[in-house]
Amino acid sequence: xxxEAQERVRWxxxxxxxxxxxxxxxxxxxxxxxxxxxxxxxxxxRISEPGQLVPPFQIMEAVKDRKVQAGFTWIxxxxxxxxxxxxxxxxxxxxEPWAFTxxxxxxxxxxxxxxxxxxxxxxxxxxxxxxxETAGWFRFEITSLDDVRGLKIRFAGLGxxxxxxxxxxxxxxPGAEIYQALERGAIDAAEFSLPEVDxxxxxxxxxxYNYFPGWHQTFxxxxxxxxxxxxxxxxxxxxxxxxxxxxxxxxxxxxxxxANQGPVIAQFPDKGxxxxxxxxxxxxxxxxxxxxxxxxxxxKDEMFSKILESQIxxxxxxxxxxxYGYLPRDFPTTLYDRE
Amino acid sequence: xxxxxxxxxxxxxxxxxxxxxxxPVAWTLGGIAIVFAAISMLAxxxxxxxxxxDWLYVSLVVxxxxxxxQNWVLVALPMFIFMGLMLDRSGIxxxxxxxxxxxxxxxxxxxxxxxxxIGILLAASTGIIGASxxxxxxxxxxxxxxxxxxxxxxxxxxxxxxxxxxxxPPSIMLVIMxxxxxxxxxxxxxxxxxxxxxxxxxxxxxxIAVAALYPSQAPxxxxxxxxxxxxxxxxxxxxxxxxxxxxxxxxxIFFGVxxxxxxxxxxxxxxxxxxxxxxxxxxxxxxxxxxxTTTTTAFIFGILVGASAFAIVLRGLGGDxxxxxxxxxxxxxxxxxxxxxxxxxxxxxxxxxxxxxxLILLTLVAPVVKALGxxxxxxxxxxxxxxxxxxxxxxxxxxxFYLKGVAPxxxxxxxxxxxxxxxxxxxxxxxxxVYLWPEIVTWLPQQAYGR
Amino acid sequence: xxxTGSDPETGPRVDIDQFFHPVELPRTRLSDALDDVVRGxxxxxxxxxxxxxxxxxxxxxxRYVFGQGRIEFEELQWHLYALGFLVGLSYCIxxxxxxxxxxxxxxxxxxxxxxxxxxGILFFLIPYVAVILIYAPPFIEYxxxxxxxxxxxxxxxxxxxIKSAMLFAYILILVAALSRLSRVIAYLFLKPPxxxxxxxx
Ligand code: NA
Ligand code: NA
Numbered sequence: 001x002x003x004e005a006q007e008r009v010r011w012x013x014x015x016x017x018x019x020x021x022x023x024x025x026x027x028x029x030x031x032x033x034x035x036x037x038x039x040x041x042x043x044x045x046r047i048s049e050p051g052q053l054v055p056p057f058q059i060m061e062a063v064k065d066r067k068v069q070a071g072f073t074w075i076x077x078x079x080x081x082x083x084x085x086x087x088x089x090x091x092x093x094x095x096e097p098w099a100f101t102x103x104x105x106x107x108x109x110x111x112x113x114x115x116x117x118x119x120x121x122x123x124x125x126x127x128x129x130x131x132x133e134t135a136g137w138f139r140f141e142i143t144s145l146d147d148v149r150g151l152k153i154r155f156a157g158l159g160x161x162x163x164x165x166x167x168x169x170x171x172x173x174p175g176a177e178i179y180q181a182l183e184r185g186a187i188d189a190a191e192f193s194l195p196e197v198d199x200x201x202x203x204x205x206x207x208x209y210n211y212f213p214g215w216h217q218t219f220x221x222x223x224x225x226x227x228x229x230x231x232x233x234x235x236x237x238x239x240x241x242x243x244x245x246x247x248x249x250x251x252x253x254x255x256x257x258x259a260n261q262g263p264v265i266a267q268f269p270d271k272g273x274x275x276x277x278x279x280x281x282x283x284x285x286x287x288x289x290x291x292x293x294x295x296x297x298x299x300k301d302e303m304f305s306k307i308l309e310s311q312i313x314x315x316x317x318x319x320x321x322x323x324y325g326y327l328p329r330d331f332p333t334t335l336y337d338r339e
Numbered sequence: 340x341x342x343x344x345x346x347x348x349x350x351x352x353x354x355x356x357x358x359x360x361x362x363p364v365a366w367t368l369g370g371i372a373i374v375f376a377a378i379s380m381l382a383x384x385x386x387x388x389x390x391x392x393d394w395l396y397v398s399l400v401v402x403x404x405x406x407x408x409q410n411w412v413l414v415a416l417p418m419f420i421f422m423g424l425m426l427d428r429s430g431i432x433x434x435x436x437x438x439x440x441x442x443x444x445x446x447x448x449x450x451x452x453x454x455x456x457i458g459i460l461l462a463a464s465t466g467i468i469g470a471s472x473x474x475x476x477x478x479x480x481x482x483x484x485x486x487x488x489x490x491x492x493x494x495x496x497x498x499x500x501x502x503x504x505x506x507x508p509p510s511i512m513l514v515i516m517x518x519x520x521x522x523x524x525x526x527x528x529x530x531x532x533x534x535x536x537x538x539x540x541x542x543x544x545x546x547i548a549v550a551a552l553y554p555s556q557a558p559x560x561x562x563x564x565x566x567x568x569x570x571x572x573x574x575x576x577x578x579x580x581x582x583x584x585x586x587x588x589x590x591x592i593f594f595g596v597x598x599x600x601x602x603x604x605x606x607x608x609x610x611x612x613x614x615x616x617x618x619x620x621x622x623x624x625x626x627x628x629x630x631x632t633t634t635t636t637a638f639i640f641g642i643l644v645g646a647s648a649f650a651i652v653l654r655g656l657g658g659d660x661x662x663x664x665x666x667x668x669x670x671x672x673x674x675x676x677x678x679x680x681x682x683x684x685x686x687x688x689x690x691x692x693x694x695x696x697x698l699i700l701l702t703l704v705a706p707v708v709k710a711l712g713x714x715x716x717x718x719x720x721x722x723x724x725x726x727x728x729x730x731x732x733x734x735x736x737x738x739x740f741y742l743k744g745v746a747p748x749x750x751x752x753x754x755x756x757x758x759x760x761x762x763x764x765x766x767x768x769x770x771x772x773v774y775l776w777p778e779i780v781t782w783l784p785q786q787a788y789g790r
Numbered sequence: 791x792x793x794t795g796s797d798p799e800t801g802p803r804v805d806i807d808q809f810f811h812p813v814e815l816p817r818t819r820l821s822d823a824l825d826d827v828v829r830g831x832x833x834x835x836x837x838x839x840x841x842x843x844x845x846x847x848x849x850x851x852x853r854y855v856f857g858q859g860r861i862e863f864e865e866l867q868w869h870l871y872a873l874g875f876l877v878g879l880s881y882c883i884x885x886x887x888x889x890x891x892x893x894x895x896x897x898x899x900x901x902x903x904x905x906x907x908x909x910g911i912l913f914f915l916i917p918y919v920a921v922i923l924i925y926a927p928p929f930i931e932y933x934x935x936x937x938x939x940x941x942x943x944x945x946x947x948x949x950x951x952i953k954s955a956m957l958f959a960y961i962l963i964l965v966a967a968l969s970r971l972s973r974v975i976a977y978l979f980l981k982p983p984x985x986x987x988x989x990x991x
Contacts, residue, residue, distance in 0.1 A: 010391075020521035020702065049519070052698050053654060054399060055406035061932065062402060067395045080949065081936035150857035160861075161943035169859030172942045177412060177598050179524040180509045186598045202523030361895025361903070362910035363888035365879075370914020373921055398925035404956055405929070408872035411864070417871060418846070421839050597850055600867070604846025611843070629836040634887050637878025641888055644879075648918065733891075740889045752893040 007235050009043040013224075014054035014062070016073035019047060022196050023257040027128035027222060028072040031249035039241060045070065063225045064121050070226045072127065076157060082120065083297060084304040086158055087311065088113055090133075090217040092290040095311070097129045097219040097254050099318055105247075107314045112307050123231040127246035128222035128253035131261060132214030135278060136191035137182065137198060137207035145282055154178055154190035158293060159216030165289045182206045191216070194257060195264045204273045212277050215286055222253065342382055343390045347658035350375045351690060354649070358734050365641030372648040373397065379656060392655040400648045407644060411600060412467075412511060417636040418603035419470030422610045424628045424635070426584075427477040429614035435582065436482045438574040448550030448557040450486060451496045452543055454479045458500025459539045462507035468730055469639045470603070472501035472741040480746055489556040490750055491758025492549065498738040498755070499542055499762040502730040505693070506723055507535035509599060512693055516719055519702050530720045530780040537779060538724070538769045545765055580616070584609045638744050642737070650695050659699040662687070666704065673711050677718070680704050681725050681770065688729025692737055696726060716784060717777045724773055728766040731759050815904065815973040824969035825884050828962055832881030835873060842870040861944045869952050876959035883966035901978075908974045915967050919960055926957045 013032070017025040032045040048054070054062045059071035060078045076089035087094075088109065095103065103109040104126050117124050136155065142148065149167035153160075156172060164170045173181055181187045183206040192198050195210060204210070224246055231239070268275055278286075298305040354371050358364065376397045379390045407413070426432040439453045454475060461471045475497045483493040505512045508528035517524040550557040587609060597605060614620045653659070662683070671679055680700075687696050701722060708718045730738040739755050773779055817825075849863040882888045895903065930953045932938075938949040 018519050018521060018702070020519065022521075025521070048654075049698065049702060052659075053651065055402055057409070058402040058406060061929070062399065064932075065395060065398070065928070067399050067402070077941070080941045081933070081938045152853065152857075152859065155943075157941055157943075164859070164943045169853055169857055170861060170943055171853075171859045171864060172861055172945075173411070173598055173600075173864075177600070179514070179528075181598050183525070186601075197521075200521045200523065201517065202525035205523065205525040358891050359894050360906050360910075361890045361892050361898070362906055362914065363890050365888050366910065366915040366918060369918035370910070373917040374913065377917075394921070397921055401922060401925045401929050401956070404922065405953065408876070408952070408956065409868055411868045414842070414846075414867050414871045417839055417874060418843070421843070597854070601846055601850050604843050604867075605850055607839075607843045608847050625840075626833075626836075629839050630833060630881075632839045633832060633836040633874060633878040634882055634885065636875050637882045638888050640875040641879055641882060645918075744887065744889050751896065752891060756893070 006039060006042040007238055009039075009045070009234075009238060011045045011069040012048055012053065013045045013070045013072055014048045014050070014052070014056075014059050014068055015071070016050060016056040016059060016077070016222075018050055021200070022194075022260060023128075023130050023253050024193055024197055024220075024222075027249050027253040027256075028224075030252055031072075031127060031224070031245050034248060035241060035245045038245070039238075043238060043241060047072075060120070060122065060225060063227050066227045066230065069230055070224055072222060072224050074220065075124070075223050075225070079157070082116065082303075083301040084116055084307050086297075087304065087307045088116075088221060089223075090157075090220045091294070092158055092162060092216045092218075093287050094218045095315070095318075097131060099315075099322070100219045100221070101126070101129060101250060101254075102318065103311060103314045108310055109314075112303075112310055116303050116307070117225075118228070121228045123226045123228045125224040125226065125242060125246040126221060127224040127249045129250050130194060130220045130222075130253050130257035132212075133191065133193050133217040133220060134195050134198065135211035135214055135216065136189045137203040138189040138209040138211055138276075139182070139185065139207050140188065141209055141274075141276065142211070142282070143279065145285060148282065151189060152187045154181070154187050155216075156191070157216075158290075159191070161293055162216070162286055162289045165293070166285065179203070179206065193220075194261060196257075196260045199264055204268075204271050208273055210268070210273055210275050212275060213283075215278070215283060215290075222249075224249075341657075342386060342388045343379065343657045344661050346375060346379055346382070346390070347653060347656040347661055350649075350653060350656065350658070355690060355734060363641070364735075364740065365638070365645040368642065368645030368649040369400075372400075372645075372652040375656065376652045379652075390656060392652065396655055397652065399651050400644075403647045403651065404644055407640070407647070415600045415603035416467050416470050416639065417632055418600075418607045419467065420473050420635050421607040421628065421632045422603070423470075423474035423477040424631050425607065425610035425614055425624075427481075428624050428628050428631075429610075429617060429619035431580070431610075431613055431617060431619070432478045433482055434577045436479055438578040440482070440486065441570060441574050442578075447554055447559045448546045449559070450479065450483050450488065451493070451546045451550070451557055454483075454496050455500045455539060455542045455546065458497075458503050459507065459536070461501075462504035462535065462539075467511065468502055468505050468738055469741050471504040472498060472738050473635055473745050475501045476742050476745050480742075480750070484747065484749075487558050489758075490754040492556045493758070494742060494746070494750060494755050495758030495760075495762045496542065496546065498731055498736075498742055498759055499765070500539070501742075502727050502738050503535055503539055505730065506531050506538065506727045508532065510723075512697070512723060512726065515694070516697060516701060516723065519697060520705050520715070520719065522715065522719070526716045526784045527719060527723075529784040530716045531723060532783055533779045534720055534724055534769065534773050537772065538727075538766070541765045541769055542762070545761065580613055584613055635745055639741060642740060646692055646695070650698075662699055663703050666700070667707070673713075676707065676711060677713065677721070677774070680708070681721065681774070684722060684725040685728060685732075685767075688726065689732045690735050691729070692735065693726040693729055696729065714777060714781055717773075717780045720780045721770065721773055724766070724770050728763060728770070731763055731766065733759070814900065815907075815970075815977050818972050818976045820972045821969040821976075824965050824972075828880050828884040828966045828969070831962060832877055832884065835877040836881075838870050838874040842867060842874070845870065861940075861942045862946055865940055865942065865946045869946070872952060873955050876955050877962065879959060880962035880966040883963065883970060904974050904977050907970065908978060911967050911971045911974070916964070919964050919967065922956070922960045923964065926953075926960065930954050930957060 015028045019025045019029045029047060032047060035043045035045060050056045054068060054071065056073065057077050059073040062068045063071045074089060075085050079085045113124050145166065151168040153163060153168050154171050154173055155163055160170045171187060178190050179202060182190050182203065189207065192201065265275055294308065298308050350371060357367050357371065376392050379392045382388045383390055440450050458471065458475055461474065480493060480497060484490060504510065508531055513527040513531055514524055517527050584606065614624065666683055669679065684696060684700065705715060709715050730736055733739060733756055739759065743752065743755060845863050845866050849860060852858045852860055930950050933950040933953050939947040
């Protein structure tokens with residue numbers, strides 16, 4: 001007998017980052033294209049580029065009210081309304097991307113995420129994840145904590161809060177003004193995204209020191225937020241299709257982000273850019289403050305505390321595995337490391 | 340043709356038709372949006388269409404309004420307006436322009452050239468058209484009229500010079516274009532420098548030519564004193580403080596002491612100090628300046644907010660697909676494609692504002708142009724020049740609106756349309772030059788970064 | 791309503807009235823009362839620009855002289871600016887300075903202009919304002935329920951307050967629109983006109 005016809009889905013889906021940005025932006029188009037193909041054209045999610053329909057910061061609310069059926073965004077934008085969101089969108093000194101996916105898919109993360117969004121009438125699907133971001137583009141070198149004090153830096157979110165605690169003069173000047181402010185020296189440093197993305201935006205032209213590691217954003221997720229009423233009404237087949245496509249999207253984003261940063265850094269010498277690793281002294285201090293800030297957040301919000309506990313519990317065992325299962329990060333291999 | 344497409348076209352036509360009835364532009368934009376949303380819902384109910392606009396969708400205007408409220412970059416707009424009004428109401432602006440015209444002596448068109456030069460300087464410090472046009476109008480229109488300039492000519496000069504800010508870096512437009520195409524803001528900024536100067540130069544050449552050929556259009560000031568040290572000293576005394584203020588604002592931005600937003604506020608503060616220093620800071624002046632700042636800022640935002648409601652519904656009707664399909668459906672060859680794109684941008688510019696055109700068209704055509712083997716920086720700048728023109732083309736020419744909002748009532752829309760026409764031709768000449776000699780765009784980025 | 795005039799005492803001044811392009815409609819008692827509200831709020835809120843200048847200057851001094859970044863002041867800047875332009879929208883209706891394409895309009899008879907106002911307010915302005923007035927309350931309510939705060943370090947709390955400015959401003963727009971509508975109705979349907987616009991102020 002012929003298969004039952006699949007239900008038709010036609011959604012307008014606003015995305016938070018321009019689809020021309022690698023990994024950060026082009027995951028959504030890829031996922032939607034796959035959905036279209038495997039469903040034989042039955043499930044069509046149409047992208048609307050940032051600002052075309054829904055302003056990026058408003059995507060979650062628009063989905064909640066079903067002004068649009070779904071949205072593809074970095075959910076950290078909504079931390080002002082849902083304080084626990086940094087834990088599942090990007091958090092200082094958090095997990096590495098694949099560890100995060102392990103927690104999300106297999107250690108209760110997904111369920112906690114759904115619980116978190118339940119009161120907001122939204123069903124969240126993890127649909128992309130990318131590698132650590134850079135710790136920012138600096139006009140000069142940072143050698144000690146003294147250099148951080150009074151540093152004029154553009155830094156968003158919890159990471160900015162931590163730098164502020166350490167005496168930096170943090171600003172959140174709009175994205176549109178970063179390049180010029182950096183170029184003219186109105187700010188000393190700024191963070192935005194992956195080296196590949198930042199380079200496309202031209203930061204490498206105006207700030208010659210690119211700092212690592214991305215302590216403030218060890219992973220960055222992207223989610224497909226679906227209006228919950230709508231999601232619950234979908235046929236099981238459609239739900240499965242979307243779950244599958246998003247899981248693939250997670251791998252797509254991560255593998256693409258992992259693949260592309262090396263070549264970018266390899267070209268730094270040609271561009272006069274120096275990659276620099278933050279001194280351990282500074283990292284240790286940042287970690288201290290970060291822990292303190294996260295504890296404070298956990299005290300203020302119940303879901304924050306609940307999710308943080310879950311992540312800490314997961315990390316206990318996972319770190320054991322990481323300790324035994326993996327080669328040390330700097331372990332030399334004769335085959336791959338020439339010289 | 341689908342019903343939604345017919346509605347989209349109808350929406351445009353109704354808008355333009357209604358606009359000329361003279362109801363405020365802001366509410367016409369917002370109102371047409373709601374009316375056509377309602378019509379499309381009725382069509383879905385009774386005509387068996389599936390357009391899919393509902394009231395929830397329309398309510399995105401609330402989110403959009405909130406987004407505008409949060410837009411920190413736009414804080415500079417009321418600040419520059421305040422600065423202009425303070426200089427104007429305290430009489431400092433007139434004094435300054437008066438001295439400049441002394442400086443030019445019997446040179447015809449001197450004031451207009453001054454306007455263009457100030458326009459270029461303003462453009463290099465801010466990318467906000469509303470601010471530039473309002474500032475230039477307040478600074479120079481009254482005195483140009485007083486000096487019996489042809490109104491249209493004066494108005495055209497101001498509008499064209501004021502819009503240079505969107506092209507000459509820094510420019511919000513270039514930033515947004517770079518963001519859309521994931522390319523370097525730096526490339527675009529540098530690429531736009533010479534095309535911007537080229538256009539400024541074209542304006543000046545035009546002004547000189549008109550003043551020479553038709554002296555009545557731009558007469559020399561009637562009561563110039565013979566140039567002497569005393570006169571020169573008078574000029575310096577009157578022009579120096581405000582000129583210093585303007586240069587200080589530009590300087591703080593240029594040398595990175597402050598961001599453009601901050602510099603605008605500091606500039607407004609400086610204008611207060613100047614007025615105070617000249618003992619012109621009466622309560623009446625304060626009152627007039629703050630109230631007129633509110634009015635001027637609000638009529639600009641009225642249009643911005645109305646236009647976004649219009650765009651949301653137009654998009655819901657599939658209007659952007661309509662435009663996109665029309666463009667990509669053609670097979671025109673390499674240069675044919677570029678020319679047709681520019682033509683469409685130019686035509687759309689009559690009825691849409693630049694941000695809509697960028698959102699609808701730029702991301703769509705950029706990959707096509709790249710595939711044809713063109714330099715994408717060059718193409719984007721070409722696009723930007725065409726968009727700059729959209730500020731000047733009626734009926735939806737934002738620069739014209741802004742000028743009209745603060746111009747004396749004897750300046751009619753007719754004057755504005757007549758005055759702006761030659762400058763639109765100059766824009767097209769500039770566009771052609773950049774099209775024929777891409778090096779004007781590509782040379783500077785290559786020098787700076789060795790791309 | 792002539793152009794610029796130079797006064798030796800106070801220097802050149804521009805008559806503020808020259809900036810308005812009023813459609814001369816009769817005023818009504820209702821319109822006078824409503825206009826008083828809109829004008830009063832607009833006049834008062836106009837001082838927000840001075841406050842904004844103060845905040846910006848303070849912020850710049852803090853950053854460049856004392857090396858201190860204060861994001862609460864950065865946010866306060868757009869809070870003030872948003873309040874200013876939002877309230878200004880109704881202020882502009884009251885003093886009739888929203889931009890019109892008056893290339894034909896200026897030649898219409900007053901009666902024609904009044905009909906355009908009548909239909910424009912009824913079918914364009916009021917429906918548009920209604921959409922905002924209907925959908926802004928739940929938007930603000932959600933901000934209150936979630937106790938929304940800024941995500942920036944040291945950013946401002948109580949987001950619902952500034953979000954409410956939207957509702958406040960659009961109520962004022964409605965008030966200004968009703969005032970104008972009453973004047974149009976008085977002119978078109980009730981005779982004789984009560985107060986001429988010229989007597990304003
Ligand atoms: Na500019
Ligand atoms: Na136009």
